[in-house]
Amino acid sequence: MLELKNVKKVFNKGTVNEKVALSGVDLVLNDGDFVTVIGGNGAGKSTVLNAIAGVWPVDSGTITLHDTDITALPEYKRAQYIGRVFQDPMMGTAATMQIDENLAIAARRGKARGLKPGITAEEHKKFYDMVKALDLGLEDRMTTKVGLLSGGQRQAITLLMASLRKPDLLLLDEHTAALDPKTAKKVLDLSDKIISENNLTALMVTHNMKDAIAHGNRLIMMSEGRVIYDVSGEEKKNLKVSDLLQKFEEAAGEDAVSDRMVLS
Amino acid sequence: MLALLNALPGSVAQGLIWGIMAIGVYITYRVLDFADLSVDGSFCTGGAVAVMLMLGGWNVVPALIVAFLTGLLAGYITGLLHTYLKIPGILAGILTQLGLYSINLAIMGKANQAISVDKYNLAVSLRYINKTIIVSIIIVVVIIALLYAFFGTEIGSAIRATGANQNMARAQGINTGRCIRMGVALSNGIVAFAGGLYAQYQGNADVNAGRGAIVIGLAAVIIGEVIFGTKHSFATKLATSVVGAIIYYIIIAIVLQLGLPSSYLKLLSACLVAIFLGLPAIKNGIGTVKPDKED
Ligand SMILES: Nc1ncnc2c1ncn2[C@@H]1O[C@H](COP(=O)(O)OP(=O)(O)OP(=O)(O)O)[C@@H](O)[C@H]1O
Numbered sequence: 107m108l109e110l111k112n113v114k115k116v117f118n119k120g121t122v123n124e125k126v127a128l129s130g131v132d133l134v135l136n137d138g139d140f141v142t143v144i145g146g147n148g149a150g151k152s153t154v155l156n157a158i159a160g161v162w163p164v165d166s167g168t169i170t171l172h173d174t175d176i177t178a179l180p181e182y183k184r185a186q187y188i189g190r191v192f193q194d195p196m197m198g199t200a201a202t203m204q205i206d207e208n209l210a211i212a213a214r215r216g217k218a219r220g221l222k223p224g225i226t227a228e229e230h231k232k233f234y235d236m237v238k239a240l241d242l243g244l245e246d247r248m249t250t251k252v253g254l255l256s257g258g259q260r261q262a263i264t265l266l267m268a269s270l271r272k273p274d275l276l277l278l279d280e281h282t283a284a285l286d287p288k289t290a291k292k293v294l295d296l297s298d299k300i301i302s303e304n305n306l307t308a309l310m311v312t313h314n315m316k317d318a319i320a321h322g323n324r325l326i327m328m329s330e331g332r333v334i335y336d337v338s339g340e341e342k343k344n345l346k347v348s349d350l351l352q353k354f355e356e357a358a359g360e361d362a363v364s365d366r367m368v369l370s
Numbered sequence: 371m372l373a374l375l376n377a378l379p380g381s382v383a384q385g386l387i388w389g390i391m392a393i394g395v396y397i398t399y400r401v402l403d404f405a406d407l408s409v410d411g412s413f414c415t416g417g418a419v420a421v422m423l424m425l426g427g428w429n430v431v432p433a434l435i436v437a438f439l440t441g442l443l444a445g446y447i448t449g450l451l452h453t454y455l456k457i458p459g460i461l462a463g464i465l466t467q468l469g470l471y472s473i474n475l476a477i478m479g480k481a482n483q484a485i486s487v488d489k490y491n492l493a494v495s496l497r498y499i500n501k502t503i504i505v506s507i508i509i510v511v512v513i514i515a516l517l518y519a520f521f522g523t524e525i526g527s528a529i530r531a532t533g534a535n536q537n538m539a540r541a542q543g544i545n546t547g548r549c550i551r552m553g554v555a556l557s558n559g560i561v562a563f564a565g566g567l568y569a570q571y572q573g574n575a576d577v578n579a580g581r582g583a584i585v586i587g588l589a590a591v592i593i594g595e596v597i598f599g600t601k602h603s604f605a606t607k608l609a610t611s612v613v614g615a616i617i618y619y620i621i622i623a624i625v626l627q628l629g630l631p632s633s634y635l636k637l638l639s640a641c642l643v644a645i646f647l648g649l650p651a652i653k654n655g656i657g658t659v660k661p662d663k664e665d
């Protein structure tokens with residue numbers, strides 16, 4: 107359903123800060139794939155997700171979604187197909203708007219916005235039920251400004267927003283990394299639930315190898331702007347952290363020692 | 371003291387007209403988080419357009435509507451400069467403001483065009499302060515009601531989301547560039563409308579009418595926030611900006627009564643705004659607040 111063909115991206119081209127972030131990424135996702143993405147710092151994980159979301163244009167290569175070439179489509183237009191949750195809990199919600207207002211914005215993703223009410227009476231009811239299902243007690247604070255919520259609560263709301271209108275593709279970029287372990291687990295479980303209930307296709311970046319093995323049906327490893335390892339099915343289920351570390355060392359060579367700590 | 375009391379109605383009338391201008395500033399400064407300096411130009415444009423049309427025989431209402439539309443256009447150009455050409459917001463506003471100076475002169479044909487309240491049917495005038503206050507209050511109420519309705523719509527919400535968090539807005543399918551253009555246009559439309567009223571109030575359109583307008587608008591917004599706080603509904607916050615403008619003009623009247631030469635007014639305005647903008651930092655102890663990083 108999603109295909110990346112030889113996607114390249116160089117930041118700050120022609121300057122001293124030139125950085126090859128993607129050096130030719132090839133990746134094909136099938137419908138219903140839930141892929142975990144691992145790799146050391148600077149491997150290009152976030153950059154791949156940003157390339158798919160259209161945060162900036164890629165330098166070369168093509169990105170196809172459901173047989174439509176979306177390479178040239180601006181970010182806001184791709185949003186009709188793509189739901190996203192970011193590492194930074196601040197990034198996915200509008201802090202100065204209420205919980206229900208944020209959800210109402212998300213409920214119109216991919217639809218033309220006109221002079222109709224920004225939020226309707228039925229939506230109030232619907233959002234209440236959805237937020238209640240999160241089981242965080244937020245349903246009684248629907249008119250609270252999102253900026254007053256904790257990071258975990260904000261990520262939960264962002265997850266809900268990303269999936270409110272069923273996306274073709276869900277992109278999760280270390281969306282639990284900024285949370286304490288308990289909250290992180292809660293948000294991760296919620297992600298699992300949302301993905302399986304809606305049968306979503308998803309890419310989830312994580313620094314936690316155990317999580318990468320435990321979640322999803324497929325795992326890819328990135329290094330130096332490339333996908334260097336891609337496993338799925340039984341083989342992935344039987345993976346151990348030590349296997350991944352070994353793979354990683356093979357690919358990354360001497361740099362592996364420092365990155366190893368990050369990965370484990 | 372008596373002189374001050376006599377000056378009070380005039381301050382309220384001026385404050386109300388500038389309060390309408392402040393509502394426009396609120397939309398860019400607070401809703402969009404965009405410091406737009408085009409208003410110095412578009413305030414004057416509104417006055418020039420309204421006065422020239424009325425001198426040409428137009429009725430006051432259509433003249434003010436056209437003033438509003440020219441303001442929209444001016445703001446839209448600032449939005450274009452910023453969103454298409456990626457010119458930083460402040461600079462985009464300055465460019466529009468500078469360009470408008472020539473356009474305002476061209477509209478008026480000279481630096482100042484008088485319009486006499488005796489010969490023309492003006493909406494407001496400093497000769498009729500009570501009427502001015504009543505008319506302005508009605509206009510303020512109507513504008514706040516319309517804006518309240520607009521920012522409750524899907525487009526209005528999208529503009530608010532754009533101002534709050536562009537990343538989130540784009541991830542939710544909002545064309546943030548378009549929202550910025552619409553917001554800045556709307557803001558300048560309102561500012562030009564206020565400029566059209568102000569020219570009538572003064573009895574002339576002047577090419578320097580808008581000089582420092584942004585500072586007065588900001589002062590109004592900030593005085594309103596400092597005095598009444600920010601934990602209010604959207605409509606109330608617009609209203610506190612208007613009250614802020616009135617308070618600003620009362621302060622000016624007091625200072626003038628105390629004997630400050632009027633040539634020092636702009637310096638006074640600048641100091642007032644600096645103090646009110648700096649209040650949070652002052653409260654926290656000067657120097658402990660790190661300067662905001664550029665975005
Ligand atoms: N907007 C940008 N401008 C300049 N360089 C960038 C930008 N985004 C990413 N890079 C660089 O591209 C490389 C890949 O970054 P990326 O964020 O994709 O890494 P990552 O795999 O997500 O790492 P991490 O685990 O630290 O999040 C890094 O060297 C990074 O510094």
Ligand SMILES: [Mg+2]
Pocket residue numbers: 151152153279280
């Ligand atoms: Mg990253």
